[in-house]
Amino acid sequence: MFHDRIVRTVLAVTAGYVIVLAVWLGWLYRYTEEGTAAYQIGGLLAAYGATLGAGMMWANRPSHADRKLAKHGMEGWATVTSAQPLARTADHGQLTALQLQLVVPGEESYTGRVVYEVAEEDLDRFVPGATVTVMVDPKNRARIMLCP
Structure with a gap:
């Protein structure tokens, strides 16, 4: 939010x-x-x-940069290797640091970290071993957006 x-x-x-x-x-x-x-x-x-x-x-x-990434980013997937809860949020979510193993077609796989507000009902989607869809900035592979 x-x-x-x-x-x-x-x-x-x-x-x-x-x-x-x-x-x-x-x-x-x-x-x-x-x-x-x-x-x-x-x-x-x-x-x-x-x-x-x-x-x-x-x-x-969403910000202009997030809208641009959603429109022009490269779609891939990520496997959650670790999920560390950081804090509870005002809207009953959980701020979580996710360590990810990212795979983008046509690119070499790499690791990345993202801090993400996980809704309470989605906590089971972000456990270690889970796979999530991501959008990656083609110019800056460190810029990652998780897709719902």
Whole structure:
């Protein structure tokens, strides 16, 4: 997950909403027609909610580099040689250091290490001896992305 990006997005959208609300209260409110202020505040709240939702969806997207790797990377597979739990995560996952034996067709096999947040229901997929699908950057074989 991209918790830090989501928190920054929520803070930015909320700060923008407070500024818009301050401008509306300080300047535009006196020009509103009688009896429409509640509807305008409702509209401002709806716009805040929609912007917040769109911002959180945008912040939760994979980074440009990850999207590029998923699109242009070389597909291969990896055998987990060791899985060392590092910490529990906020969304009930487990941050795990995986030592991998990687195989990419047309290349020599090699070892690599990746730190990955494993969901609680997927812990049995990342035990020593398990095989997982990977995408490898053709220009930098140390850049590895595990495929779900």
